[in-house]
Each structure stands twice: as C-alpha cells, then as structure tokens.
Amino acid sequence: MVLQLKQIFSVVGDRLNIDYEIGREYLEQYPYYSFKTPIAVRGCAENRAGVVSLSFSCEFSMEHICDRCLCEFTREYRYEFGHTLVRSAANDDYIVCPDNTLDLDELAVSDLLLELPAKILCRVDCKGLCPRCGADLNSGECRCGN
Numbered sequence: 001m002v003l004q005l006k007q008i009f010s011v012v013g014d015r016l017n018i019d020y021e022i023g024r025e026y027l028e029q030y031p032y033y034s035f036k037t038p039i040a041v042r043g044c045a046e047n048r049a050g051v052v053s054l055s056f057s058c059e060f061s062m063e064h065i066c067d068r069c070l071c072e073f074t075r076e077y078r079y080e081f082g083h084t085l086v087r088s089a090a091n092d093d094y095i096v097c098p099d100n101t102l103d104l105d106e107l108a109v110s111d112l113l114l115e116l117p118a119k120i121l122c123r124v125d126c127k128g129l130c131p132r133c134g135a136d137l138n139s140g141e142c143r144c145g146n
Contacts, residue, residue, distance in 0.1 A: 001041075001104045002101050003016065004100065005097055008046070008052055009085075012048075012050055013047060014047050016046070018104065019041075021039060021040050021041065022038055022041060022108060024038060035060060036061040036062055036063050036074055038060070039058050040059040041104065042056060042057050043056025043081075045085065053082065053083070054095070054102075055082040055083075057078060057079065057081070058108055059076070061074055061075065061076045062075055064120045064122075066121055066126060067119050068129070069127070069138055071138075073122045079111070079112050081111045083095045085102065126138060130144060
C-alpha cells in the first residue's frame with residue numbers, strides 16, 4: 001500500500017488511519033520466509049505540531065524449522081513500530097518521503113524481518129538433537145548413552 005501523505009505533511013492535526021493486509025502475492029518475493037498468513041497492518045500517520053509520526057503494528061504467522069531439533073512449527077507474531085516521516089533529511093533517523101508518498105508494504109516487511117529473532121527455536125527450553133545419534137532430546141533420552 002502506498003500512502004499519499006501530502007495532506008498529512010501540510011495540515012497540522014491531520015490523521016490517516018491504516019488498516020489493511022499485505023497479501024501472499026507480495027510476500028512471495030521473500031522466499032526464505034514462510035509466511036503462513038497475510039500480514040495485518042494497523043496504525044496511523046498523524047501530524048502533531050508539524051511533526052509527522054507513523055505508528056503501526058504487524059500481526060502474522062510464520063512456519064519455521066527449529067534451529068536445534070529440526071521440528072516444524074508455526075508461531076504467531078505481533079510487532080509494534082514507530083517512525084518519524086519527513087520530506088527530506090540529512091541523516092538516517094527519519095523515513096524520507098520525497099514525493100509525499102510512502103510504500104508501507106516495503107517499510108512494514110523490512111521492519112518485521114529485522115525484528116525476527118536470529119535463532120528460531122520451537123520453545124525456549126528446546127534440548128535439540130543428540131550430537132551422536134541424532135535423536136530428538138525433547139522426546140526423551142537417546143539410546144546411545146551420550
């Protein structure tokens with residue numbers, strides 16, 4: 001979704017509500033991530049005292065393979081994000097919208113991919129696999145005695 005922000009930048013007190021989904025067809029360009037559901041994006045962009053802020057949440061489910069035990073599982077996520085929007089900037093602290101537009105799909109997916117954990121575990125106390133026989137230690141003791 002491309003947000004048209006000309007009025008938000010121009011009118012102090014103006015607000016744009018956001019409520020939509022990023023569909024599977026858009027998410028197919030990220031083949032290393034298995035999104036099980038579309039990404040629900042909700043939030044708003046508003047001009048308070050001449051400063052345009054964007055706040056939104058992303059809710060979605062992903063299928064994963066545990067990094068320790070190799071079991072497949074699905075996990076639901078909910079992340080909150082906030083940014084300050086500007087028409088031009090000299091540093092990276094702001095999201096620049098030079099044509100008064102913002103591709104929110106790109107920003108939301110970029111934000112949430114950076115927020116995902118580096119190590120994906122099926123559960124916090126996952127014991128993983130036996131390094132000798134490969135048995136799933138979450139299911140019980142292995143037979144090799146390691």
